[in-house]
Amino acid sequence: MSHNCCNNYTRSxxxxxAAAEAGRGLPAIEPGMPEPAGTGLSRRKxxxxxxxxxxxxxxxxxxxxxxxxxxxAQAAQSDRILVSVFFDGGVDALSVLAPVGDARxxxxxxxxxxxxxAGTSFGEDPRLQWHPAAGxxxxxxxxxxxxxxxxxxxxxPDQSHxxxxxxxxxxxxxxxxxxxxxxxxxDLVGDDENPLQGLSMDGSLSPMIATAARPVAAIESxxxxxxxxxxxxxxxxxxxxxxARFGSLPSDSPGLTQVRRATSQTEKLREELGGLSGFTSxxxxxxxxxxxxLAGLAAYIDAGLPMRVVTVRAEGGYxxxxxxxxxxxxxxxxxxxxxxAFQRDLEARxxxxxxxxxxxxxxxxxxxxxxxEGTDHGAAGCAFVIGSKANGKMVGEFPGLSNLxxxxxxxxxxxxxxxxxxxxEQWLGQDAGPIIPGADSFVQPTLVKA
Amino acid sequence: MAIPRxxxxxxxxxxxxxxxxxxxxxxxxxxxxxxxxxxxxxxQPYIYTHHHKPKPHHFxxxxxxxxxxxxxAAAVAPTSGGSSLPPGAxxxxxxxxxxTRLINRAGFGPIAxxxxxxxxxxxxxxxxxxxxxSGAANLDGPAPxxxxxDPIAPxxxxxxxxxxxxxxxxxxxxPLVERMALVLHDWFATSxxxxxxxxxxxxxxxLFRSACFGSFLDLxxxxxxxxxxxxxxxxxxxxxxxxxxxxGREMMELFSLGADRGAYSETDVREQAxxxxxxxxxxxxxxxxxxxxxxxxxxxxxxxxxxxxxNWNWEDSCRLCVENPLHPSFFVEKLWSYFLPQPPSxxxxxxxxxxxxxxGWAIRPVLEAILMSPDLYLGPPMVKPPVVHLAGMLRALxxxxxxxxxxxxxxxxxxxxxxxxxxxxWDDTRWLDTSRLRARWNTVDYALNEIAVxxxxxxxxxxxxxxxxxxxxxxxxxxxxxxxxxxxxxxxFGRRCEGQVIADWQDGPFRAMxxxxxxxxxxxxxxTILQ
Numbered sequence: 001m002s003h004n005c006c007n008n009y010t011r012s013x014x015x016x017x018a019a020a021e022a023g024r025g026l027p028a029i030e031p032g033m034p035e036p037a038g039t040g041l042s043r044r045k046x047x048x049x050x051x052x053x054x055x056x057x058x059x060x061x062x063x064x065x066x067x068x069x070x071x072x073a074q075a076a077q078s079d080r081i082l083v084s085v086f087f088d089g090g091v092d093a094l095s096v097l098a099p100v101g102d103a104r105x106x107x108x109x110x111x112x113x114x115x116x117x118a119g120t121s122f123g124e125d126p127r128l129q130w131h132p133a134a135g136x137x138x139x140x141x142x143x144x145x146x147x148x149x150x151x152x153x154x155x156x157p158d159q160s161h162x163x164x165x166x167x168x169x170x171x172x173x174x175x176x177x178x179x180x181x182x183x184x185x186x187d188l189v190g191d192d193e194n195p196l197q198g199l200s201m202d203g204s205l206s207p208m209i210a211t212a213a214r215p216v217a218a219i220e221s222x223x224x225x226x227x228x229x230x231x232x233x234x235x236x237x238x239x240x241x242x243x244a245r246f247g248s249l250p251s252d253s254p255g256l257t258q259v260r261r262a263t264s265q266t267e268k269l270r271e272e273l274g275g276l277s278g279f280t281s282x283x284x285x286x287x288x289x290x291x292x293x294l295a296g297l298a299a300y301i302d303a304g305l306p307m308r309v310v311t312v313r314a315e316g317g318y319x320x321x322x323x324x325x326x327x328x329x330x331x332x333x334x335x336x337x338x339x340x341a342f343q344r345d346l347e348a349r350x351x352x353x354x355x356x357x358x359x360x361x362x363x364x365x366x367x368x369x370x371x372x373e374g375t376d377h378g379a380a381g382c383a384f385v386i387g388s389k390a391n392g393k394m395v396g397e398f399p400g401l402s403n404l405x406x407x408x409x410x411x412x413x414x415x416x417x418x419x420x421x422x423x424x425e426q427w428l429g430q431d432a433g434p435i436i437p438g439a440d441s442f443v444q445p446t447l448v449k450a
Numbered sequence: 451m452a453i454p455r456x457x458x459x460x461x462x463x464x465x466x467x468x469x470x471x472x473x474x475x476x477x478x479x480x481x482x483x484x485x486x487x488x489x490x491x492x493x494q495p496y497i498y499t500h501h502h503k504p505k506p507h508h509f510x511x512x513x514x515x516x517x518x519x520x521x522x523a524a525a526v527a528p529t530s531g532g533s534s535l536p537p538g539a540x541x542x543x544x545x546x547x548x549x550t551r552l553i554n555r556a557g558f559g560p561i562a563x564x565x566x567x568x569x570x571x572x573x574x575x576x577x578x579x580x581x582x583x584s585g586a587a588n589l590d591g592p593a594p595x596x597x598x599x600d601p602i603a604p605x606x607x608x609x610x611x612x613x614x615x616x617x618x619x620x621x622x623x624x625p626l627v628e629r630m631a632l633v634l635h636d637w638f639a640t641s642x643x644x645x646x647x648x649x650x651x652x653x654x655x656x657l658f659r660s661a662c663f664g665s666f667l668d669l670x671x672x673x674x675x676x677x678x679x680x681x682x683x684x685x686x687x688x689x690x691x692x693x694x695x696x697x698g699r700e701m702m703e704l705f706s707l708g709a710d711r712g713a714y715s716e717t718d719v720r721e722q723a724x725x726x727x728x729x730x731x732x733x734x735x736x737x738x739x740x741x742x743x744x745x746x747x748x749x750x751x752x753x754x755x756x757x758x759x760x761n762w763n764w765e766d767s768c769r770l771c772v773e774n775p776l777h778p779s780f781f782v783e784k785l786w787s788y789f790l791p792q793p794p795s796x797x798x799x800x801x802x803x804x805x806x807x808x809x810g811w812a813i814r815p816v817l818e819a820i821l822m823s824p825d826l827y828l829g830p831p832m833v834k835p836p837v838v839h840l841a842g843m844l845r846a847l848x849x850x851x852x853x854x855x856x857x858x859x860x861x862x863x864x865x866x867x868x869x870x871x872x873x874x875x876w877d878d879t880r881w882l883d884t885s886r887l888r889a890r891w892n893t894v895d896y897a898l899n900e901i902a903v904x905x906x907x908x909x910x911x912x913x914x915x916x917x918x919x920x921x922x923x924x925x926x927x928x929x930x931x932x933x934x935x936x937x938x939x940x941x942x943f944g945r946r947c948e949g950q951v952i953a954d955w956q957d958g959p960f961r962a963m964x965x966x967x968x969x970x971x972x973x974x975x976x977x978t979i980l981q
Contacts (some may be wrong), residue, residue: 054885231964265883
């Protein structure tokens with residue numbers, strides 16, 4: 001053996017070679033399920049001073065990181081922004097817009113059915129009533145700012161989370177697609193140096209904005225780079241001066257050099273980005289992570305950051321196989337209150353004419369509840385388009401519970417691809433043809449106020 | 451079908467408190483026993499922060515006085531003959547500075563009085579008091595609780611496994627057992643990401659505790675069939691009909707021989723996989739259960755590993771690795787790298803290899819030689835892993851585990867226990883970057899939140915000098931040594947703060963803030979980050 005092992009001495013070096021192969025990356029995908037769009041896109045981390053945030057930039061590997069800084073600084077802010085909110089797990093459309101006026105409802109949901117009057121009545125269809133926790137949506141709907149899709153989906157619905165979600169993400173009923181429908185929009189109209197044009201706010205890239213060529217980004221946290229301190233100025237400034245000195249004093253060992261370097265970089269970054277520290281909101285948001293992200297998003301838009309499409313996951317999980325009443329109450333309540341606060345924040349900032357929110361889920365749930373006071377996977381789900389510019393009119397009708405499909409699920413009365421086409425053409429001003437396959441075959445609902 | 455939850459963030463993620471919110475708290479004077487440095491205990495008052503309104507006459511301590519014998523690190527007297535210096539051992543003075551370095555590297559830093567006590571034992575006695583504990587560990591001090599003051603649920607609640615171990619690091623009187631368990635958790639890095647129950651990860655860490663000083667071969671075999679490992683590297687899916695090479699490769703590459711050293715070939719990987727076949731499990735309500743060897747799944751053919759042929763099984767598989775001529779050098783260099791930042795000299799390495807061989811692959815003799823090595827006391831410092839930094843701060847401050855914040859703060863700093871990034875463990879060249887140092891800064895701030903002074907509501911001396919302020923802050927941290935230039939900077943800071951006072955009313959509040967800032971600066975200073 002060679003006793004000269006410097007090459008592979010340090011543990012990390014020794015092991016790094018193995019890390020890539022041994023690394024555990026994506027969560028397991030069930031056999032036969034499609035790989036998410038964007039899988040395999042290159043990912044580079046980058047701290048943008050212009051944007052004041054830590055970004056993970058996806059795709060566009062030829063572009064040097066430094067170009068993104070200039071790109072973000074120079075990119076014009078898009079006139080209109082589309083925010084996509086995902087209810088992860090398959091929301092129970094029958095609960096969000098409970099058909100209390102349908103004779104079969106209480107019979108199918110002996111434990112879960114809401115009484116008539118438990119929530120606000122849905123003005124456009126007297127059979128329906130809002131979930132009591134969905135008051136935020138009910139309020140905005142009453143103001144004409146919500147277009148509801150009470151039974152959205154596609155023909156021959158797939159009841160796998162992954163497959164159905166994949167369809168919604170790519171805007172097509174195919175498993176092989178590698179770009180998201182909003183990613184293709186960015187590819188068409190975006191540029192090569194502004195990763196903020198497609199932004200995921202959940203730490204990793206949403207397959208929905210996976211592009212073929214243009215860079216897009218994900219952020220870990222909406223908070224700026226700050227250091228908590230128990231003191232305020234003028235003592236804080238002096239403290240940071242001493243912290244900076246810890247970083248610049250001479251060193252006599254590699255370990256000390258490492259600490260000094262990180263200290264000095266940390267302090268420098270705090271100084272550069274700390275000025276942006278902490279955004280303020282015009283309204284009070286609920287206390288949850290989703291709300292916090294939306295509050296940050298409103299502040300970003302107000303600060304002129306050049307976003308075009310943004311994705312974020314709703315608060316909580318919606319795969320309510322058991323104990324649905326409580327879980328849905330919490331998740332839906334937090335999400336709807338947060339969406340209301342976001343809309344009010346945008347209104348207070350005068351940005352509400354520039355932002356439209358699209359809320360979606362991969363499918364609805366089975367009308368008949370299961371034995372665990374929950375519901376299993378169903379077909380038609382619900383979607384909402386929210387904003388001051390939303391048309392505010394229901395799209396497709398609620399088909400009723402006496403006319404279920406062959407699998408005892410709610411029938412679909414609107415196609416999600418028709419919604420996408422309408423959002424692209426009416427809101428983003430982009431021909432849907434090159435983005436949504438078969439765009440011509442869908443009848444577009446009117447989603448945006450003239 | 452439920453959506454698989456395979457990542458940390460997809461499991462029940464605690465709400466990150468990414469920006470500060472003030473919650474109503476109740477500060478209350480409590481009493482506790484702390485070591486007096488003379489082998490006995492004294493009562494120390496401290497401020498306990500209640501997160502819920504306490505009952506008027508609730509228990510405020512200090513409780514029953516602990517027995518003298520449960521003194522940390524003094525649990526075992528040096529064994530007879532242990533006081534003579536082994537060849538190659540450190541010969542220089544063994545004072546508080548050297549003892550502090552030892553307990554930083556072979557534990558989680560000193561609690562009050564511990565460095566002095568270790569120093570009194572001399573280098574051999576001090577090392578052996580750590581490497582030769584007797585009986586079960588004592589956990590001294592209050593049991594861990596969550597933010598609501600409820601007991602933690604290590605097997606069930608997300609992140610509570612991290613708190614459970616962090617608590618052992620803070621309270622155990624056998625600190626090297628915990629440190630070695632951490633070494634082995636990195637060495638045989640297994641993650642909750644592919645293990646169905648947290649309890650299986652906890653069980654694996656208990657295996658590390660019980661086997662960390664014994665035979666490496668025994669440990670290696672036990673890890674090979676440990677349920678968490680069998681899940682993590684697919685050992686339970688490795689069958690005669692469909693061999694899975696995952697464990698067969700990593701056991702050589704990462705656990706016993708090292709890559710690119712010519713120790714094994716791709717054929718050896720495949721043959722090892724065959725030898726390891728036969729383990730399986732069932733799937734129950736709670737995940738993977740009932741791990742067992744099933745002869746029907748085992749490949750009973752002849753396998754040739756490192757040129758040796760036989761009907762090898764999993765026990766042979768481990769033995770063949772350990773008998774490989776390139777194993778001892780891998781073992782001693784890898785173990786060394788956890789305690790020293792630079793590789794051993796050729797002579798030192800050869801001596802460690804001889805110790806390892808002569809003692810039949812026993813870990814303790816090698817470990818003792820490493821911990822007594824002159825390089826450990828005379829060489830340069832190394833960066834503490836994030837949990838070692840945090841556990842050390844909590845020990846120095848005398849604070850127990852009473853918040854779940856340590857989970858996400860350690861995660862941000864790059865080290866959530868039971869969630870190593872991959873099978874090669876944590877990359878310790880990456881402990882410090884701007885995002886991780888920021889998390890460490892915020893961790894220091896959080897660790898201090900029970901003793902931070904409220905500059906505007908709590909009265910504070912209007913005349914305290916910079917020297918007095920620094921002495922007070924250092925005392926709160928258990929009087930750690932500072933490099934001279936850092937002490938000078940902190941004194942200069944103290945004077946600059948006084949220079950900021952432009953009105954009499956600022957005298958007290960500015961000094962209170964100065965004290966808070968000094969506490970923070972000491973906690974984030976290179977002196978505290980390095981070991």
